[in-house]
Every structure is written in structure tokens, then in C-alpha cells.
Amino acid sequence: MSFETREEVLENLLRQPKPSCPQCGQEMSIWEVPPINFSDGLGWGAPFLYVCFNDDCPAFSQGWDEIKENYAHTASTRCLIYPGTTQVEYMPVFGRDGGKGQILDRELVERQKAEEEAIKSGFRELAECYTEKNHERMLSMTLDAARPMRVRVKAAQMLKDFGQVESIEPLKNLKAGNSILAKAIEEAVAAIHERTFTRECPFCAEVIKIRANVCKHCGKEVAGV
Ligand SMILES: [Zn+2]
Ligand SMILES: [Zn+2]
Numbered sequence: 001m002s003f004e005t006r007e008e009v010l011e012n013l014l015r016q017p018k019p020s021c022p023q024c025g026q027e028m029s030i031w032e033v034p035p036i037n038f039s040d041g042l043g044w045g046a047p048f049l050y051v052c053f054n055d056d057c058p059a060f061s062q063g064w065d066e067i068k069e070n071y072a073h074t075a076s077t078r079c080l081i082y083p084g085t086t087q088v089e090y091m092p093v094f095g096r097d098g099g100k101g102q103i104l105d106r107e108l109v110e111r112q113k114a115e116e117e118a119i120k121s122g123f124r125e126l127a128e129c130y131t132e133k134n135h136e137r138m139l140s141m142t143l144d145a146a147r148p149m150r151v152r153v154k155a156a157q158m159l160k161d162f163g164q165v166e167s168i169e170p171l172k173n174l175k176a177g178n179s180i181l182a183k184a185i186e187e188a189v190a191a192i193h194e195r196t197f198t199r200e201c202p203f204c205a206e207v208i209k210i211r212a213n214v215c216k217h218c219g220k221e222v223a224g225v
Contacts, residue, residue: 024059059090125141142156169207
């Protein structure tokens with residue numbers, strides 16, 4: 001008996017044609033079994049199942065009335081098949097979108113793979129930046145919204161050690177849209193100020209020397225402020 005990892009099982013399923021629903025004939029979806037099951041805690045015995053998510057499937061469209069009659073619940077059922085078998089079963093769902101979150105398709109899996117690849121290559125680039133002390137590239141990677149968030153956060157963290165005064169302005173102007181990235185940027189700006197003996201003018205927010213008496217940008221008195 002051979003043991004496959006979840007990924008191997010999924011890869012295999014994605015390569016195979018999906019079965020048609022025995023109830024409605026529509027192609028079934030690969031469904032990732034949620035980690036916690038309804039309430040029995042028994043598990044499904046398989047990491048992925050084929051499920052028919054066609055809303056016009058009789059198992060679903062007529063299931064509402066049947067369950068209401070028999071169990072007085074508002075619920076219906078979706079038709080499912082265990083991969084590698086012809087065993088047909090029905091799982092309860094409590095709404096139109098019940099369980100849909102775990103549908104896996106080729107496109108989604110490809111997107112996840114591309115994201116993982118982008119993270120790997122991003123970290124490789126960051127290792128180069130580190131060796132070269134290339135703060136400009138660290139900055140552009142932090143600002144690049146097309147990069148995975150993990151890469152951008154790591155780039156921002158590296159700017160704590162390598163960022164220069166001119167890095168501060170673009171960092172502050174960035175709309176991070178993510179609290180982890182926002183925090184990393186805030187820490188980087190604070191670290192750059194400390195390392196370069198600078199601070200933000202309390203009146204115009206431009207970068208000034210920590211010991212400046214007068215702001216060279218707005219001309220206001222800043223000594224002791
Ligand atoms: Zn069906
Ligand atoms: Zn000022």
C-alpha cells in the first residue's frame with residue numbers, strides 16, 4: 001500500500017477527467033474536505049471528494065422539501081462521489097453556497113503555485129539585495145504591489161538596516177493596505193531616522209536633522225519640538 005501526500009492526491013485528481021453527477025449529469029467539482037466535519041468528528045476518510053455544485057441538480061433543488069418534510073430542518077443535500085469509486089453519497093448543506101469555499105479547480109491550484117513561485121523568487125532576489133546592500137531595490141520591492149505580501153514585508157524589514165533618508169518619503173506615501181506591511185514600514189522609517197540622525201518636521205512632515213533648530217523646508221522653529 002502506498003501513501004500519498006495531499007498534494008500528490010490532488011495532482012492525480014486534477015489530471016483525471018471529473019465524473020458526471022449521477023443525478024443531473026453535470027461535471028462534478030473537486031471538493032476539499034474541511035478540517036472539521038459536521039459534528040460527528042469522524043472525518044470523510046478522503047482528503048478530496050467529487051461534489052455536484054449544480055444548483056439545478058435534483059439532489060439540491062428537491063432536497064430542500066425532502067429534508068423539511070423528514071427532519072424539519074432548512075437544509076438540502078449535494079451529491080458526492082468518493083474518487084476512485086462509484087460510491088454515491090449525499091452531504092447536507094445549509095444554503096446555496098454551503099461548502100462552495102472548498103471547491104478546487106485547475107485554475108485555483110495554478111494560481112496558488114504561481115504565488116508560491118513568486119515568493120521563492122522574491123526571497124532569492126532579496127538575498128541578492130542583502131549581499132549587495134542594494135537599498136534601492138529593497139525599496140522598489142517593498143513598493144511593488146504585484147509582489148506577494150510576504151516578499152514585500154521582508155523587503156521592508158531589510159530597509160530597517162539598509163534604508164536611506166531618501167527611502168523615507170516613498171515609504172510614507174505608500175498606501176500599504178495590509179496591517180503587517182504597514183507595521184513593517186513604520187518600523188523601517190523609525191529605524192532609518194534613528195540610524196541617520198533625522199526626524200520628521202512636526203509642521204510639514206519633511207525629513208530634518210534631529211538637532212535642527214529651524215526646518216529647512218517650512219522655515220518653522222523646531223528646536224525642542
Ligand atoms: Zn448533480
Ligand atoms: Zn517643516
